[in-house]
Amino acid sequence: MSEAGGDKEAGTATYDVIVLGAGPVGQNVTDRARAGGLSVAVVERELVGGECSYWACVPSKALLRPVIALADVHRVDGARQAVTGRIDSERVFGRRNHYVSDWDDSGQAEAVKSMGADLFRGQGRIDGPRRVTVTSDDGARRTLTARHAVAVATGSLPSLPDLPGIQEARPWTNRRGTDSSNVPARLAIVGGGGVGVEMATLWQGLGSQVTLLARRALLPRMEPVAGELLERGLTEAGVDVRIGRQVTALRRPQPQGPVTLTLDDGSEPEVDEILFATGRRPATDDIGLDTVGLTPGSWLDVDTTCLVREVDGDWLYACGDVNHRALLTHQGKYQARTAGDAIAARAAGRPLDDAPWGDHATTADQHAVPQVFFTDPEAAAVGLTAAQAARAGHRVRTVDVPLNAAQGANLFADGYRGHARLVVDEDRGILLGVTFVGPGVSELLHSATVAVAGEVPLKRLRHAIACFPTVSEIWLFLLAAYQRERG
Ligand SMILES: Cc1cc2nc3c(=O)[nH]c(=O)nc-3n(C[C@H](O)[C@H](O)[C@H](O)COP(=O)(O)OP(=O)(O)OC[C@H]3O[C@@H](n4cnc5c(N)ncnc54)[C@H](O)[C@@H]3O)c2cc1C
Numbered sequence: 366m367s368e369a370g371g372d373k374e375a376g377t378a379t380y381d382v383i384v385l386g387a388g389p390v391g392q393n394v395t396d397r398a399r400a401g402g403l404s405v406a407v408v409e410r411e412l413v414g415g416e417c418s419y420w421a422c423v424p425s426k427a428l429l430r431p432v433i434a435l436a437d438v439h440r441v442d443g444a445r446q447a448v449t450g451r452i453d454s455e456r457v458f459g460r461r462n463h464y465v466s467d468w469d470d471s472g473q474a475e476a477v478k479s480m481g482a483d484l485f486r487g488q489g490r491i492d493g494p495r496r497v498t499v500t501s502d503d504g505a506r507r508t509l510t511a512r513h514a515v516a517v518a519t520g521s522l523p524s525l526p527d528l529p530g531i532q533e534a535r536p537w538t539n540r541r542g543t544d545s546s547n548v549p550a551r552l553a554i555v556g557g558g559g560v561g562v563e564m565a566t567l568w569q570g571l572g573s574q575v576t577l578l579a580r581r582a583l584l585p586r587m588e589p590v591a592g593e594l595l596e597r598g599l600t601e602a603g604v605d606v607r608i609g610r611q612v613t614a615l616r617r618p619q620p621q622g623p624v625t626l627t628l629d630d631g632s633e634p635e636v637d638e639i640l641f642a643t644g645r646r647p648a649t650d651d652i653g654l655d656t657v658g659l660t661p662g663s664w665l666d667v668d669t670t671c672l673v674r675e676v677d678g679d680w681l682y683a684c685g686d687v688n689h690r691a692l693l694t695h696q697g698k699y700q701a702r703t704a705g706d707a708i709a710a711r712a713a714g715r716p717l718d719d720a721p722w723g724d725h726a727t728t729a730d731q732h733a734v735p736q737v738f739f740t741d742p743e744a745a746a747v748g749l750t751a752a753q754a755a756r757a758g759h760r761v762r763t764v765d766v767p768l769n770a771a772q773g774a775n776l777f778a779d780g781y782r783g784h785a786r787l788v789v790d791e792d793r794g795i796l797l798g799v800t801f802v803g804p805g806v807s808e809l810l811h812s813a814t815v816a817v818a819g820e821v822p823l824k825r826l827r828h829a830i831a832c833f834p835t836v837s838e839i840w841l842f843l844l845a846a847y848q849r850e851r852g
C-alpha cells in the first residue's frame with residue numbers, strides 16, 4: 366500500500382483518482398480529491414508545475430515586472446530623476462530564473478507528494494474506461510486503474526499557422542519567449558492577443574526593436590478601449606504596431622541568420638527572431654481519447670462539475686485549458702477545486718450541490734471570469750463586454766469614466782491615462798462586466814469581480830466606500846455617472 370492508498374503490483378496499481386498532468390490545475394484536483402479522503406495518482410510527462418510555472422504566467426510576469434516598474438517610476442516626478450540607467454537584462458533574466466527555480470521541479474514534486482499523492486513520471490494515456498497507461502522515458506509501461514475518476518488536466522500547446530517557410534524560420538512560441546536569455550535586436554511578434562501584447566511589452570522593454578503584427582485590433586476579446594489604449598502605450602514605448610497585417614510567408618536560408626517575412630501588403634521586413642502568439646490547441650492528441658470514443662486533438666466539452674459530457678459512467682473529468690472554457694490559471698484552478706470536490710462527493714455517494722453558484726458548479730466560468738494583462742497600461746476585465754452582454758440579450762447600459770477622475774490615479778502617476786467602464790444589466794440593477802485600463806489597475810480588478818460574481822445591486826454598491834486617495838475611488842465616479850445618465 367502506498368502513502369496515497371494505492372495497491373501496487375509489478376506494473377499495475379489501483380487508485381481512487383488518476384490525474385493526467387501536474388500543472389496548477391492537476392495539482393488542485395489532486396489536493397481536493399485528497400482532502401475528500403481519496404487516493405490519487407498524478408501523471409506528469411515533463412515538469413511538475415506545468416506550462417504556467419515554467420513557460421507562461423510565472424516567467425512572463427517575472428520578466429514583465431521590472432519593465433513595468435521602470436515605466437511606473439518614469440511617471441513619478443522626483444523619482445524619475447533617480448533612475449537614469451538602462452534596464453539590466455542580465456539581472457532580469459536572473460530574476461526570472463529564480464522564479465522558475467531554474468526549471469527544476471523538485472520543489473513542486475515534493476508539494477504533490479506532501480499532499481499524499483503518488484507521482485508517476487511519463488506520458489499518460491487513457492486506455493479504455495477508468496484505465497491509464499504511463500510510459501516513462503525509458504519505455505517502461507505501467508497500468509493504473511481508477512476506482513472513481515480520471516481527471517484530464519493536460520493543458521494546451523501553441524497553435525501555429527501553416528505558412529510557407531514556417532519550419533525553416535524556427536519561430537519562437539511562448540517557450541522561447543519566456544526562457545530565452547538573449548535579447549534579439551529585432552523581434553517580430555505575430556498575434557495581438559494576451560501572449561502577443563505581453564511579449565511585445567517585455568521584449569521591447571528589454572531592448573529589442575519589436576514589430577507587433579495583429580490581423581485585428583489588440584486584445585479583441587476585451588472592450589475596444591483596452592486595445593486602443595494599449596496600442597498607444599506600446600507605440601509610445603517604441604513598438605512598431607501594425608494592425609490589420611498578416612504574414613503570408615517566411616524565409617530563413619541560414620539557420621543563424623535573419624528571418625525575412627512577407628506581409629500581405631507586399632512588404633518584406635527582416636528580423637532576427639519571430640514569435641508566434643496565435644492561440645492554443647488542446648494537449649489531447651496523444652492521451653488515448655480514441656479508446657473512449659472521443660476524437661484525439663479535440664477540446665473536452667464538460668458540464669458544470671467538469672465531467673466530460675460525451676463519455677458515459679460519470680468517471681472522466683477535464684479541467685483547465687483542456688476544456689477550453691477559459692484559458693487562465695486561476696479559472697482552471699477554480700474548476701479543479703470544484704471537480705475535486707465533486708469527485709469526492711460522487712465517490713462517497715453524497716448529493717451534489719451543482720445548481721448555479723453551488724459548491725460543485727463552475728458558474729463563474731459563464732458569468733465572472735477575471736483577466737489581467739500585465740502590459741503598460743495594464744488591461745483588466747471581468748464578466749461580459751457591452752457587445753457580449755447585448756448579444757446575450759441583456760438590456761444594457763454602459764458607463765464610461767476616465768480613470769484620472771479619481772485623484773488617487775493622478776497621485777499614483779503624473780499625467781495618468783486610463784479608462785473604466787461598467788456594463789450594467791438594467792433589468793436587474795447589477796453589473797455584468799467591468800473593465801479597467803491604466804497603470805496599476807490589476808489590483809483593482811478583484812473589487813469588480815466580487816461585485817459581478819456576488820451580483821451586488823448597484824444601490825448597495827453606493828455603500829461600498831473606497832479610500833481617499835486611491836485609484837479605487839473610481840467606483841464613486843462610475844456610480845455617480847450611472848445615476849446621472851439614468852436621470
Ligand atoms: C505566455 C503565457 C502567459 C500566460 N500568463 C498567464 C497569466 O498571467 N495568468 C493566467 O491566469 N494565465 C496565464 N496564461 C495561461 C496559463 O498558462 C494556462 O491557463 C495554464 O497554464 C493552464 O494550466 P493547466 O494546468 O491546465 O495546463 P498546463 O500548465 O499546461 O499544465 C499541463 C501539464 O500537463 C502535462 N501533460 C500534458 N500531457 C500529458 C500527458 N499525456 N501525460 C502526462 N502529463 C501530461 C504537461 O507536461 C504539463 O505539465 C498564460 C499563457 C501563456 C502561454
Ligand SMILES: NC(=O)c1ccc[n+]([C@@H]2O[C@H](COP(=O)([O-])OP(=O)(O)OC[C@H]3O[C@@H](n4cnc5c(N)ncnc54)[C@H](O)[C@@H]3O)[C@@H](O)[C@H]2O)c1
Pocket residue numbers: 526555556557558559560561563578579580581585611612642643644645691692693736737738739
Ligand atoms: N495575463 C494573462 O492572463 C494571460 C497572458 C497571456 C496569455 N493568456 C492566455 O493564454 C491564452 C493564449 O493566448 P494567445 O495570445 O496565444 O491566444 P489568443 O487566442 O488570446 O490570441 C491569439 C491572437 O492571434 C490571432 N491569430 C490567430 N491566428 C493568426 C494568424 N494566422 N495570423 C495572425 N494572427 C493570428 C488571433 O486573431 C488572436 O487575436 C489566451 O486564452 C490568453 O487569455 C493569459
